[in-house]
Amino acid sequence: MATKKNLVANRAALTHKVRYAIGHPHRIAPYVKRAARDRWLAFKHPDHVGYYRAVMASDTRRNPEAAVGSQTHDRWLALGKMQFDYLREHGLTPQSRMLDIGCGNLRAGWHFIDHLEPGHYYGIDISPDILIAAKQTLTTQGLQEKVPHLTITQDLTLDFLPDAYFDVVHAHSVFSHSPIEIIDECLAHVGRVLAPGGFFDFTFDRTTGTEHQVLREDFYYRTETLIALAATYGLKARFMDDWETRRHGQSKIRVTAS
Numbered sequence: 001m002a003t004k005k006n007l008v009a010n011r012a013a014l015t016h017k018v019r020y021a022i023g024h025p026h027r028i029a030p031y032v033k034r035a036a037r038d039r040w041l042a043f044k045h046p047d048h049v050g051y052y053r054a055v056m057a058s059d060t061r062r063n064p065e066a067a068v069g070s071q072t073h074d075r076w077l078a079l080g081k082m083q084f085d086y087l088r089e090h091g092l093t094p095q096s097r098m099l100d101i102g103c104g105n106l107r108a109g110w111h112f113i114d115h116l117e118p119g120h121y122y123g124i125d126i127s128p129d130i131l132i133a134a135k136q137t138l139t140t141q142g143l144q145e146k147v148p149h150l151t152i153t154q155d156l157t158l159d160f161l162p163d164a165y166f167d168v169v170h171a172h173s174v175f176s177h178s179p180i181e182i183i184d185e186c187l188a189h190v191g192r193v194l195a196p197g198g199f200f201d202f203t204f205d206r207t208t209g210t211e212h213q214v215l216r217e218d219f220y221y222r223t224e225t226l227i228a229l230a231a232t233y234g235l236k237a238r239f240m241d242d243w244e245t246r247r248h249g250q251s252k253i254r255v256t257a258s
């Protein structure tokens with residue numbers, strides 16, 4: 001069963017917040033706590049990457065699985081498998097070379113690493129804390145022989161990676177936490193690292209109404225904004241209808257070089 005998405009709400013609007021608070025009074029205190037923490041972190045880290053890295057450090061300290069968005073271990077397992085099953089259905093083979101942008105604690109990454117030939121998985125993330133948790137997942141799953149790359153990054157210029165190398169580039173639940181400048185930077189550079197015939201899949205929080213953000217943590221975009229942005233870099237982008245049937249709140253776009 002597909003997850004029902006609310007595509008019209010503007011979560012940044014005061015009216016939405018008040019209505020939501022009346023319907024979910026138990027969520028008011030945690031929201032206020034999170035908003036206060038986020039304000040403090042934003043004050044200390046004016047740039048988005050620095051800010052989000054601090055959010056991840058704080059969340060990962062409490063629970064790495066919750067830090068990547070899964071409130072229970074069962075959901076963490078299910079979300080990882082969902083990503084893996086989708087890409088396998090879309091042609092991911094053991095020989096594929098994969099770049100996983102915002103790999104987190106390898107919720108999906110451990111499936112990819114298990115499936116791919118040694119050295120074929122490359123995970124990058126802005127958060128050192130979540131990458132330490134990623135190494136823990138790798139160890140728990142006994143995947144040392146697969147020698148994946150797990151690398152910290154400051155930006156998405158991908159300048160340390162070779163030309164025309166990756167068959168699959170993937171960013172799950174990363175642009176849902178990214179201002180448009182970061183998505184723009186990624187789209188400006190991803191074409192260079194895509195192998196011939198390769199594709200870049202990313203998920204995003206979709207709105208059909210006003211684009212907005214909440215606490216600088218969650219960003220909502222219109223499909224046409226992202227497709228048009230890809231086109232400015234000569235990339236083709238299409239909305240993946242078959243992802244909509246999965247139990248996931250975000251939508252997916254696939255980008256190809258032509």
Ligand SMILES: C[S@@+](CC[C@H](N)C(=O)[O-])C[C@H]1O[C@@H](n2cnc3c(N)ncnc32)[C@H](O)[C@@H]1O
Nearest residue numbers: 068069102103104107108125126127130172173
């Ligand atoms: C919600 S988690 C998802 C992790 C993983 N993709 C998954 O599905 O399990 C988002 C991850 O993206 C990372 N991230 C956020 N912004 C990033 C950026 N600009 N570049 C690279 N990683 C980023 C975060 O540190 C976090 O680990």
